Amino acid sequence: MKKKVLLFTGAGVSQESGIKTFRDSVDGLWNNYSIQEVASIGGWREDKSKVLDFYNARRKESKFVSPNKAHELIAALSKYFEVTVVTQNVDGLHERSGSSNVIHLHGELNKVRSTFNPRLIYEWENDLNIGDKCVEGSQLRPHIVWFGEVLDPDLLQKAKDITSEVDVIIVVGTSMQVYPAATLPWLGKENSLIYYIDPSEIEFHIPSDKRPFFYHIKEKASIGMEKVYNELMELFNEKGI
Numbered sequence: 160m161k162k163k164v165l166l167f168t169g170a171g172v173s174q175e176s177g178i179k180t181f182r183d184s185v186d187g188l189w190n191n192y193s194i195q196e197v198a199s200i201g202g203w204r205e206d207k208s209k210v211l212d213f214y215n216a217r218r219k220e221s222k223f224v225s226p227n228k229a230h231e232l233i234a235a236l237s238k239y240f241e242v243t244v245v246t247q248n249v250d251g252l253h254e255r256s257g258s259s260n261v262i263h264l265h266g267e268l269n270k271v272r273s274t275f276n277p278r279l280i281y282e283w284e285n286d287l288n289i290g291d292k293c294v295e296g297s298q299l300r301p302h303i304v305w306f307g308e309v310l311d312p313d314l315l316q317k318a319k320d321i322t323s324e325v326d327v328i329i330v331v332g333t334s335m336q337v338y339p340a341a342t343l344p345w346l347g348k349e350n351s352l353i354y355y356i357d358p359s360e361i362e363f364h365i366p367s368d369k370r371p372f373f374y375h376i377k378e379k380a381s382i383g384m385e386k387v388y389n390e391l392m393e394l395f396n397e398k399g400i
């Protein structure tokens with residue numbers, strides 16, 4: 160049986176592709192935009208154009224960037240292991256680098272959905288504007304989970320169920336500040352290995368029972384992923400067992 164590996168990723172895994180993170184001190188998006196105005200359900204009710212402009216800019220930006228080495232190494236792991244990627248990112252770069260088993264906890268930039276019927280979801284490549292409507296005639300909105308909204312309970316449960324069975328958890332480029340996503344790394348088996356790849360100091364609580372299995376690789380995603388990839392190749396044989 161191949162070992163099971165969970166990747167839990169955040170904005171930092173795409174930073175080397177040229178996508179800004181949210182909370183980094185200088186160019187973090189949330190230093191330059193108000194979460195409340197552009198990424199909350201209240202902001203949407205207040206000023207839809209402002210919200211659409213923000214996500215149109217993100218969608219455009221994501222078209223002009225490419226997956227980086229970290230995304231590629233993550234995709235390469237599935238040659239040897241049973242890999243699931245649970246990402247908070249909406250940029251689509253995991254799929255573009257070849258990962259196929261990807262759960263998007265916070266939505267996807269290249270999809271939009273009806274404001275009236277959330278099951279009406281469409282692929283969307285270009286700008287989304289006021290007046291763009293679903294087949295039932297309601298305004299479309301970005302397929303993104305905003306502050307003030309709950310995650311899709313089925314997706315969250317699926318992510319939790321998968322996490323509870325993995326042997327190795329690799330967390331890449333997330334500040335672990337946003338819940339409930341940030342609980343996932345602690346939901347593995349009692350002795351699952353947990354690698355945390357992030358160049359910053361840790362500013363979150365590590366449960367005491369997880370500390371013996373927790374390793375902080377204080378590097379950017381590409382370098383950190385290379386280290387972890389090589390370590391997994393040494394720990395488990397080339398068949399992933």
Ligand code: OAD
Nearest residue numbers: 169170171174180181182247265332333334337359379380
């Ligand atoms: P954050 O911006 O909160 O955290 C990004 C993390 O990436 C930080 O810990 C950085 O130290 C790290 N980082 C920066 N450059 C890196 C690099 N080259 N390699 C590896 N790590 C690097 O982003 P998230 O944790 O993803 O939600 O944020 C979680 C959620 O908050 C997002 O999904 C988004 C946001 O509000 C929604 O919009 C719903």
